[in-house]
Amino acid sequence: MNPADPARALELLSRSPVFRGASPADLQPLAALGTFRTLRRGEVLFRAGDALDTLFLVSSGSVRVYRVVRGGTRELTLHVEGPRQLVAGVGVLGGSDPAPAHAVALQTPTEVLCLPAAAVREQVFGTPALAAAVIAALARRQAELLARLEGLVFSELGERLAAYLLEHAADDPHALPTNSDLAALLGTVPELVSRKLGEFYRLGLIQLERRRVRVLDRPELERLAGRTGGEGRASDPR
Template sequence: MTSEPARALSLLKNAPVFQGAQEGDLRPLAALGRFSCLSRGEHLFREGESIEALHLVSGGSVRVYRLSRGGRRELTLHVEGPRQLIAGIAAFQSRATYPAHAQALQTPTEVLALPLATVREAVFHTPALSAAVIAYFARRQAELLGWVDRLVFSELGERLAAYLLEHAAAPHQLPTNSELAALLGTVPELVSRKLGEFYRLGLIVLERRTVRVSDPAELARLASGEGV
């Protein structure tokens, strides 16, 4: 059976946030990592709580969302799957607190927690780790700007195609239509209709809430704004 530190090291080596870092720099972090499992709907953290650990998704998916001032509406900011970091930028701020809520979308969802103080110390004093983390945050900023651009200027079909392509590497557990609608800036009925259209066109395979991309080339064409 694979030991927990070995599993943690494998996850860290394959996580985009540590891409380019040396294995030797990741081993001390892996040794302190702890895995935990969440059930669908269970919260990993809530907005305003102090950040004590850096979290990486090992399996399943996690939704990060904000509530309106009255608490009646939710806005999904992003959904993170395997090997992705959750609320990473906030963790490196002084007096770090979580800027949003995070909850599991699947049962089980497995998350690796790394002690924040240890991670910060390692990143601040290890050039290879620093370079990896800075490059990752730069990529995430570019992705965020691209997503905001699509949200404001593109049609729903483009946004949904882009979302599906982002999760095309493996079968992906979709959020509920309400959650996906919040993420795409629309309403659940339109999300359901567009998913059905993509399914009928053979662009995706849908089994319950698990989706697999079967025609990435056509989805890429739609995501670029052609023929939506």
């Protein structure tokens, strides 16, 4: 743990969407309790079944939250939390249930602000403006999670990969995660991710060099990301 830095903690809390609308006075008691923790890529923040006695707010880097499925042979990424996002906020604020999923750092370094869960709940539930902001933010997060799960169930790999590439196209060229991490994000296996990336490359949809990718044919990727059938230029193994 890094030493407490109330001023930096307050700035992070104020900029977080989940606390948007709360006044600095509402957030100062939380900021005073916060400590910063730095993680390396792959370092575990918590595991499924752990007690959720700490609320984590990402300061820099990113954290992947995932479930292990199919008897431990597959990982299903529920969401990736970046700067100013809460990790497992619903579980922490909801009570004393254990963590329903695992959380690991995706980048080196990843820094999180650590806040005692009990103190957060007391401050949130005792401050109407803060409670309203948190409830609205968590409702949005739940809706995003349901949309993601719907996409994993009903869309094909080509559609999911195209959507991922378009989502990150503003940062072109951007570094791709490893095929294993990307497969976990997309709900598939590394071999199919590698095959689909190669197919997109051969079709001229993307430029790919040393894990850095650039979108070349946005209209075709948008078509792939928005379609519901399986036909088209790029075949779609799951």
